[in-house]
Amino acid sequence: MIEQQLSILLVVLPLLAAPIIAVINRSSIAWAMTLSVTVCCLIMSVWMLSGVVDGSVIHYELGGWAPPWGIEYRIDTLNGLVALIVCGIAAATALYAKRSVEQEIPKHQIPMFYCAFLLCFLGLLGICLTGDIFNLFVFLEVSSLSSYALIAMGRNRKALTASFHYLVLGTLGATFFLIGVGLAYGATGTLNMADLSVRLPQAVDTHLVNTAFALIVVGVALKAAIYPLHLWLPNAYSFAPSVVSIFLSATATKVAIYVLIRCLFHVYSVEYVTNTLLPQLLIVMGGVAVLYGSMRAIGQTGMRKMLAYSSVAQIGYMIMGIGFLTEAGLTASLIHLFNHALMKAALFMAAGLFIYRANTATFENIKGLGREMPWTFAAMVIAALSLIGVPGTVGFVSKWQLLQAALEENHWPMVVIILVGSLLAIIYVWKLIEVLYFQPREKMRVTGVASGSENIGRSPISMAVTLWILALSCIYFGINTELSMDTAKSAVEILFAADGGQR
Amino acid sequence: MIEYILGHINYWIIIVLMMIGLYTMMSRPNLIKKMVGLSVFQTGVILLYISMAKVTGGTAPIVAEGFTTYSNPLPQVLMLTAIVVGVATTALGFALIVRIKEAYGTIEEDELEMMDNEE
Structure with missing residues (x-):
């Protein structure tokens, strides 16, 4: 009973806090409120997930209107897991944010920054929790609009053009999604996702249903930065303020991939998807993304851009897992979703610390910085090893699962690509480690820091502690896989079982 | 054939309109023109x-004597939300363009790209 109320509180709490922060307009209060709201949401999402992990489903009817007429929040294991990822990363980012934001954002904009951050968080949570596909579109736009504003706050003026490109492409994607939703509504007369999944197979006009499917997939793929549609991602992540890159890299694309999974496996059925070109397309695009993203990552000269291209590659792994259309493949994708959020957040946090100290994260300027910041460097190495997939870290678990799924299907080319992708990851991670640790320290060319500033001397404890929490959880979830693995497995079982029930 | 085209005249207009928007967005280097295309x-x-919701011979969905067929009100309500979203997007886009003009001194995409690559 309480869990039911939690599902709506998760969205309402940040929605209330955001305007209050904007009205109070004091930066210290803004930060404290953001932190408390995100931590509350984290606790609630853990509570909620523990309620649904056994396979039960929480329903909440907004305003007491019964679905399919009213909007319904419908939480099963899959949503619960993704909501937990979003809340966890948001809480960690909020803890990390204080000092980093103070340095990177002009003082009078700080309250508005936290306001936009909470709105973005709320949008992503809403996407996870809602059971109504039009409501999902609205939340998608809430999170996108606030993330455009957040990205544009970066100090480099390139952040502005990056944000504008993201705005144009993101709106295009969302509009495609909207057309798809409209056509699906035209074919079935309902917007509730559970109801759609029942009515779509009965819909007579198959052209309409097929077109809706294509438009929804393309729209979501743009948001998820799936390989040929990834162009907005590298610049947006590398020129945004550090806190924003941490949050968006770990949550925004993951939530879009959740929407893709939800649409393919729940709204449309596995059976329907199998008969389309999409699975092969997803596998091929995933493979290309892994190779292309890794190659481009090797060629970069800045840490954040390298991490951004590595994200493109990692999204490739998830897409590949979805494309296999098997339980093992989807489980691997979901685990990778969880694991990649942890390690990419940790890596961007390390980049944020380097930026805090050296004011930039291009390789030229962070040479030898690892020796001066051994703790940050060590945590970064743990997360980077996880990115490669070294046993004992989270990256190994998900890659191992994905390899097994590929072997099960006898997809030998994909097996090779997964292994080659890991080798390429070793190259770019090594390049990073070499620059940070083995190259001689050059005289730091610090710009934009007032003389006598203590920034050069030490890293703020709050930032370092958060980084270590995430780095240690990379190891913890790599050894104790119960939480991520069991949850992902039960989520996948529910998706496939619901599908079997309809046939 | 003619009947098919005329019977779906709304949809043909919509397709033409959307393609004009998409083409403007892709082909114009001026950022404001891109935003116009997007809109x-x-x-x-x-x-x-709105075209989907129209029922032939239907009136506005208000219960009144003498009317039995009504247009579907739901898509119209949905579009109210979409209009709000569209206005917010356009406003944010223009705000960004203002900032870009202040930072770069131009809003032509090819010039922006040249300036970005020089750095």
Whole structure:
């Protein structure tokens, strides 16, 4: 009973806090409120997930209107897991944010920054929790609009053009999604996702249903930065303020991939998807993304851009897992979703610390910085090893699962690509480690820091502690896989079982 | 054939409108023109929903004597939300363009790209 109320509180709490922060307009209060709201949401999402992990489903009817007429929040294991990822990363980012934001954002904009951050968080949570596909579109736009504003706050003026490109492409994607939703509504007369999944197979006009499917997939793929549609991602992540890159890299694309999974496996059925070109397309695009993203990552000269291209590659792994259309493949994708959020957040946090100290994260300027910041460097190495997939870290678990799924299907080319992708990851991670640790320290060319500033001397404890929490959880979830693995497995079982029930 | 085209005249107009928007967005280097294209494209979707909701001979969905067929009100309500979203997007886009003009001194995309690559 309480869990039911939690599902709506998760969205309402940040929605209330955001305007209050904007009205109070004091930066210290803004930060404290953001932190408390995100931590509350984290606790609630853990509570909620523990309620649904056994396979039960929480329903909440907004305003007491019964679905399919009213909007319904419908939480099963899959949503619960993704909501937990979003809340966890948001809480960690909020803890990390204080000092980093103070340095990177002009003082009078700080309250508005936290306001936009909470709105973005709320949008992503809403996407996870809602059971109504039009409501999902609205939340998608809430999170996108606030993330455009957040990205544009970066100090480099390139952040502005990056944000504008993201705005144009993101709106295009969302509009495609909207057309798809409209056509699906035209074919079935309902917007509730559970109801759609029942009515779509009965819909007579198959052209309409097929077109809706294509438009929804393309729209979501743009948001998820799936390989040929990834162009907005590298610049947006590398020129945004550090806190924003941490949050968006770990949550925004993951939530879009959740929407893709939800649409393919729940709204449309596995059976329907199998008969389309999409699975092969997803596998091929995933493979290309892994190779292309890794190659481009090797060629970069800045840490954040390298991490951004590595994200493109990692999204490739998830897409590949979805494309296999098997339980093992989807489980691997979901685990990778969880694991990649942890390690990419940790890596961007390390980049944020380097930026805090050296004011930039291009390789030229962070040479030898690892020796001066051994703790940050060590945590970064743990997360980077996880990115490669070294046993004992989270990256190994998900890659191992994905390899097994590929072997099960006898997809030998994909097996090779997964292994080659890991080798390429070793190259770019090594390049990073070499620059940070083995190259001689050059005289730091610090710009934009007032003389006598203590920034050069030490890293703020709050930032370092958060980084270590995430780095240690990379190891913890790599050894104790119960939480991520069991949850992902039960989520996948529910998706496939619901599908079997309809046939 | 003619009948097919005329019978679906709304949808043909919508397709033309959306393609004009999409083409403007892709082909014009001027950022404001890109935003105009985006708005036209979004307007096409609004028309699509409204056309879908129209029932031949239906009136506004208000219960009154003598009327039995009504147009579907739901897509119209949905489009109110979409219009709000569209306005917010356009406003944010223009705000960004203002900031870009202040930072770069131009809003032509090819010039922006040249300046970005020089750094």
